[in-house]
Amino acid sequence: MTITIRDAAEQQLDSVLALNNAAGITILPLDMTRLRALAEQAAYFRIALVDGQIAGFLIALRETAEYGSPNFQWFRAHYPQFLYIDRIVIARPYRGLGLGRIFYADVTSFAEVRVPLLTCEVFLEPRDDASVLFHGTYGFQEVGQQVMPGVDRRVSLLAKELCSFPFVRDTYLHGPMGALPNQPWLAERPRLFGAPSRAAAAHRA
Numbered sequence: 001m002t003i004t005i006r007d008a009a010e011q012q013l014d015s016v017l018a019l020n021n022a023a024g025i026t027i028l029p030l031d032m033t034r035l036r037a038l039a040e041q042a043a044y045f046r047i048a049l050v051d052g053q054i055a056g057f058l059i060a061l062r063e064t065a066e067y068g069s070p071n072f073q074w075f076r077a078h079y080p081q082f083l084y085i086d087r088i089v090i091a092r093p094y095r096g097l098g099l100g101r102i103f104y105a106d107v108t109s110f111a112e113v114r115v116p117l118l119t120c121e122v123f124l125e126p127r128d129d130a131s132v133l134f135h136g137t138y139g140f141q142e143v144g145q146q147v148m149p150g151v152d153r154r155v156s157l158l159a160k161e162l163c164s165f166p167f168v169r170d171t172y173l174h175g176p177m178g179a180l181p182n183q184p185w186l187a188e189r190p191r192l193f194g195a196p197s198r199a200a201a202a203h204r205a
Contacts, residue, residue, distance in 0.1 A: 003099070004049040005106050008057060010192045012047060013039065015054045023089045026128050028151070039192050041065040043083060044110050046189075048090075048099050055094035058103045060085045062115070070149050071121045074157055078144070082159070083111040085120035104138055112162040113172075113180055121155040132156070 008016060013035060021029050030038070039045055044060040061067055061084050063076050072084050085107065090099050111118045122131040124145070140158040147154050172180055180186045 001097075002049075002051055003055075003097070003102065005046050005102065006049065007189045008039070008045045008047045008192070012054060013192075016047065016057050019054070019057065019089050019091055020087065022091075025126070026123055026131065027087055027089055036192075038067070038086065041067055042086075042189075043114075044107055044189065045192075046103070046106065048094075048103065050094055050097070050099075054091070055097075056088070056090035056099050056103065058085065058088040058107055060107055060111075070146070071155060071157060074144065074146060075119045075159075079117055079119070079159070081115045082117040082119045083107070083115050085118065100134065101138075108160075108162070112164040113168045113186060114165075116162055116165045116169075118160045118162060119158065121157050124154045124156050 013032065017030060017032055017035050020027060020035070038059060038061075041061055042059050043062045043065070044058065046058055047054055048056040061072065063080065063082050063084070065072070065084075067073075067086075069086065072086065075082055075084055088100065088103055108118060118140075120135070120140070122128050122135060135158050138160070140160045142156050143159045144157040145154060146157065168180075172178075
């Protein structure tokens, strides 16, 4: 079995949408218009391939994104810099392979050279104990709760401090280079729809 994590491509959006809307009540449904808007704003949008088949995806956004999610807006009101995991989906036939932990290791590596916090939420109504346990063992702490407007379900708002970021910030981002080294694994993701989003442009400014 071969597992590959790579940036999503535009031609894979149909598969991503199908996975999202088959995931169950812990993942809010999307239509293609909203998925394309989310993909345009995302700082991190990667898929997992298992033997060449799309098995899952993770989408995350920087605090500069133009995104109306009430959970994202809660974090933006409380923290100046973060990467927000909006959704992670693993297709049912591929659950139990550790893809969730692989994705979280990958998105943590992406985030820790850019921001001090990795954030997300988990549903408490109905309570998703598997997700609560997963995030707790991965170093997330609850920093708040709210009832999502329009959904009327309580969520736990979680944040994980990224201990590597102060070193990266002081040595590179605020250091003599003023930027991360020019290495492929440190590059921003390619845009799906041509020109960079305003969020990406704001991040570079």
